[in-house]
Amino acid sequence: MxxxxxxxxxxxxxxxxxxxxxxxxxxxxxxxxxxxxxxKTGTSSMFEEDWQLSQFWYSNNTRTALGKVVKKLLGPDAQVALLSCPSLYKTIKDMHDHVRLFEFDKRFSIFGDDFIHYDFNEAFCEPEYFIHHTAIYDIIIADPPFLSEECITKTAHIIKKLMKPCAKLVFCSGEIVGPWIAKYLYLKPYNFRPEHERNLANEFVCYANFNIDELL
Missing domain, CATH: 1.20.5 (Single alpha-helices involved in coiled-coils or other helix-helix interfaces)
Structure with a gap:
């Protein structure tokens, strides 16, 4: 070579x-x-995408749209969890204090207590954060890194642990994973299409357990 x-x-x-x-x-x-x-500064700054971690940041329009949805769903004491979508953190944090970012990339530890380090591969190993975060979240937005049944299955298990019984769930992922999302989380696809700063080859879809289109 x-x-x-x-x-x-x-x-x-x-x-x-x-x-x-x-x-x-x-x-x-x-x-x-x-x-x-x-x-430990720069919570408003944007990090470089790490393609090895399958990181692709949302476009400004998508961040604004998802922020609008969260704002309409928020109650004063609502707890919000963001799974593998760090580029959305600032948008949500600017409107609400109770936000946690579950992310594998430790660069985002600069967000202090709002950062929860997690690895979807440990989903069935009862990770330590389950102790304090089980069934406490009212709104969850997830965008797992890989378009595989294994990734969707494990992410779904984590989501079920974190969400309250009546929580609102938004799941952004490729169109190809639709059958697995329906199988493991019972979510429907909606017309809203998440976009990224870099155009991706895979068609992305927004799945949810409520009509997200009505809030946009």
Whole structure:
């Protein structure tokens, strides 16, 4: 396999310049991101997507739309849980104090007590956070990272543990997982389509246990 140096030697000068500029900008973004983590600040900042974790941030229109839905559902003491959708955190936090972000990526620990580290693979191992978070959430929005039955099954188990009996549930995921969502969570698809800052190949759908279209 050619080394990075070999590849660089074979690139035209203008391409090399673009590549170097990209790498420098990426390094600067990562440095600033690390500074925010160390300083425990920057709750309003947007992190870089980590594609290895299948992270894709919502578009501004989608964040606004989901924020509108949550606002209409909120009661004064409502507890809101966001599962694997960190780009929605600031939108919801700006309107309501009782928000928890369940997320595998520990960069989001800068959100302090609002951050709950979780791994959907541990769903059936009774993770420690179940002790304090079982059946306390009135509104849950979930967007699991993978379009597989295993991921949907385990995420569904976690959701059932976290939600109150009459909780409102919004599940954003690919159209392909619809049968599994219907099977494990009994949710219906609605017309609202979540969008991302980067156009994804998979068609995304919003599933819910209430008519979300009426609130938009």
């Amino acid at each position: 050619n080394s990075l140096e070999d590849v660089e030697l074979n690139l035209p000068m203008d391409t090399m310049s673009i590549l170097n500029k990209f790498l420098l900008e990426k390094e600067e973004r990562e440095r600033k991101e690390q500074d925010r983590i160390l300083a």
